[in-house]
Amino acid sequence: MLIYMIPGGCRPLFYLLAMVLTLVSPHTLNHHEHQDHSEKERPKLLLVSFDGFRWDYIYRVPTPNFRSIMDEGVKVEFVENIYITKTYPNHYSMVTGLYAEMHGIVANEMYDPALNLSFSMETDSVYDSRWWEQAVPLWVTVQKDGGRSGAAMWPGSDVLIHGMFPTQYLQYNASVSFETRVQQIIEWFSAPKGEAVDFGILYWEEPDESGHNLGPQSPLMDAIIAGIDEKLGFLMNELKKSGLYEKVNLIVTSDHGMAQLSPEKIIELDQYLDRDLYTWVDKSPVVGILPKEGKFDEVYGLLADANPNLVVYRKDDIPEHFHYQHNVRIMPILLEAKEGWTIMQNRTGLFMLGNHGYNNTLRDMQPIFVARGPAFRQNYVKTSMRSVDLYPLMCHILAIRPLPNNGSLLNVQDLLSLEPTTSTPISTHFTVPPKIHRYSYAPVVGSFIGVVMVLGFLVVYVILVTLKQRPALKHRSWEMSQPLLQEDLHL
Ligand SMILES: *[C@@H]1O[C@H](CO)[C@@H](O)[C@H](O)[C@H]1NC(C)=O
Ligand SMILES: *[C@@H]1O[C@H](CO)[C@@H](O)[C@H](O)[C@H]1NC(C)=O
Ligand SMILES: *[C@@H]1O[C@H](CO)[C@@H](O)[C@H](O)[C@H]1NC(C)=O
Ligand SMILES: *[C@@H]1O[C@H](CO)[C@@H](O)[C@H](O)[C@H]1NC(C)=O
Numbered sequence: 001m002l003i004y005m006i007p008g009g010c011r012p013l014f015y016l017l018a019m020v021l022t023l024v025s026p027h028t029l030n031h032h033e034h035q036d037h038s039e040k041e042r043p044k045l046l047l048v049s050f051d052g053f054r055w056d057y058i059y060r061v062p063t064p065n066f067r068s069i070m071d072e073g074v075k076v077e078f079v080e081n082i083y084i085t086k087t088y089p090n091h092y093s094m095v096t097g098l099y100a101e102m103h104g105i106v107a108n109e110m111y112d113p114a115l116n117l118s119f120s121m122e123t124d125s126v127y128d129s130r131w132w133e134q135a136v137p138l139w140v141t142v143q144k145d146g147g148r149s150g151a152a153m154w155p156g157s158d159v160l161i162h163g164m165f166p167t168q169y170l171q172y173n174a175s176v177s178f179e180t181r182v183q184q185i186i187e188w189f190s191a192p193k194g195e196a197v198d199f200g201i202l203y204w205e206e207p208d209e210s211g212h213n214l215g216p217q218s219p220l221m222d223a224i225i226a227g228i229d230e231k232l233g234f235l236m237n238e239l240k241k242s243g244l245y246e247k248v249n250l251i252v253t254s255d256h257g258m259a260q261l262s263p264e265k266i267i268e269l270d271q272y273l274d275r276d277l278y279t280w281v282d283k284s285p286v287v288g289i290l291p292k293e294g295k296f297d298e299v300y301g302l303l304a305d306a307n308p309n310l311v312v313y314r315k316d317d318i319p320e321h322f323h324y325q326h327n328v329r330i331m332p333i334l335l336e337a338k339e340g341w342t343i344m345q346n347r348t349g350l351f352m353l354g355n356h357g358y359n360n361t362l363r364d365m366q367p368i369f370v371a372r373g374p375a376f377r378q379n380y381v382k383t384s385m386r387s388v389d390l391y392p393l394m395c396h397i398l399a400i401r402p403l404p405n406n407g408s409l410l411n412v413q414d415l416l417s418l419e420p421t422t423s424t425p426i427s428t429h430f431t432v433p434p435k436i437h438r439y440s441y442a443p444v445v446g447s448f449i450g451v452v453m454v455l456g457f458l459v460v461y462v463i464l465v466t467l468k469q470r471p472a473l474k475h476r477s478w479e480m481s482q483p484l485l486q487e488d489l490h491l
C-alpha cells in the first residue's frame, strides 16, 4: 500500500528502505549472534581465465552464455592488462594486483642474474619457489585469513609459494579436460561446511592455442570461440545443478588478446648483429637482450635504429606507463616489435600466425571481462578498468584485507551491487590497514548503517519530492547518480 503512494522515481529508494528494515530486524540480529559461535559463512568467489580470449571475440559469433552473464551481471569493455601482455605475467598480476616489475614474473621465460637461474614455462623451473616469492598470491592470503582456496591449473597454483599450496589444487596437466577441471572445482565448493573452498581459480588453455596457430583473423576461429562459449555454458550449468549458481560470485576474464601476424612481417636480428654478442631471453614480440660482458654499447648501437618496426629500449628508458623496469629479471635491453611483427634470429624455426605480448594499450592485446553473482550489479556495462584493479575487487568480495598492490577498489566499486552485504567494506589503503572484525561487529555495524540509511532515505525522499516539480530533474535516476560516487582518490 505504501508503495503506491511513492512517486515512480523514488521506488528504488523504497526498496532500499525495505532492505534496511530487514537488515536491522530482530530476526536478523539473532541470526548474526548465532553466527558468532559457529563457522563463518564466507562469500564465495570463482575466477575463471580463458587464455587469450580477446575482448571483442564475443561480438564475432553468437555467445549466449557470455551474454547471459552480462545480462545478469556486469561487463567491462576496456580492460588494460599489464605489460608485457603474456600469459604468466598477467595471470600473476590478476592474483596479486601488482605490475610485473613488482611481482617478479616478468615474462614466460626469464633469466635472473642474481640467482643465475633461468625460468621457462615449458620446464620444471616453474616449480622453483624463488621465482614466485617477490609477491604473495591471493590464495595464500585467503588461507592465512582462515579461508580455503581451490585451484584448477592456474599458472603458479601448483607451486609452493611462501610455504603454501592452495588448500585444494590440481597438478598442471594440459591433457586434463575443461569439464574435469570444472567438476573438480564444483566438488571443492560443494564440500561440507568447514571443508568447502571459498575462493576458486580455474584456467583453460583455449582460445590462446588456436589463436596462435590459426591467427585471430582466421574464419576457423569462429568455431573455437563458439566452443569456449559452450564450455562457459557447461560451467554455468554445473554450478546450477549443484545449487552454487546463486551463491558463487563468478568472474570470467582472460590474460590478454591476440594480434594477427604475417610471414611478410619478420625482423631478423641476425641481419644486424652477431649472435655471439648477446643472450636472447624470452620470445617475440618482446625479447630481452643480455649483452655479453662489455658489449652493451656495441649491441645497443647495432640495434637502436636497425629496423623501423623494432622498438629498442635501454632498461632505464622503458616508458614509465609500462611499469616494467625495476626488476633484475628485466634485461639491460628490451626489444618490442610493432603490432603484427615478429622478432626472430633468422627465418628458420616456428612461425605463428597469432601472438601477444605487445604494448598493453593496444586494443588487440586486451581481454574479456564479465562477472555475475550476489556481489555484482545487474545488467551494467562499465567502460574501462585496469587488470590490477581486479585484486582489490576480489579481496573486497572475499572480505579479505588486501596486501599492498597497484590496483584501486575505487576504480571498480561501481561494479558492485548496491545492496548491503554482511561484510564490512574494506579500505584499499595499504599503509595502515584496519584490522577487520568481520562478523562479531556485524549486528552493531548493520544497525548503525541501517539507522544512517533510514535517515538518509528520509532526507533524500523529501528532497526528491520537493524537486519533482522541476521538469529538468524528472528523469534523474539512481543509476545516473553513480559516477559521482566513483571519484578516484588515488590509492
Ligand atoms: C651460472 O650458472 C651456469 C650453469 O648453469 C654456470 O656455468 C655459470 O658459471 C654461472 N655463472 C655465475 C656467474 O655463477
Ligand atoms: C595427464 O592427464 C591425462 C588425462 O587425464 C592422463 O592420462 C595423464 O596420465 C596425466 N599425466 C600425468 C603426468 O599425470
Ligand atoms: C638459422 O639459424 C639456425 C640456428 O638456429 C641455423 O641452423 C640455420 O642454418 C640458420 N639459417 C640460415 C638461413 O641462416
Ligand atoms: C603504446 O601505445 C600507446 C597508445 O596506444 C602509445 O602512446 C605508446 O607510444 C605505445 N608505446 C609503444 C612502445 O609502442
Ligand SMILES: *[C@@H]1O[C@H](CO)[C@@H](O)[C@H](O)[C@H]1NC(C)=O
Binding pocket: 098, 099, 102, 323, 404, 405, 406, 430
Ligand atoms: C605498486 O605497488 C607497490 C606495493 O604497494 C608499490 O611499492 C609500488 O610503488 C607500486 N608501483 C607503482 C608504479 O605505483
Ligand SMILES: [Zn+2]
Binding pocket: 051, 052, 086, 087, 088, 208, 255, 256
Ligand atoms: Zn595467455
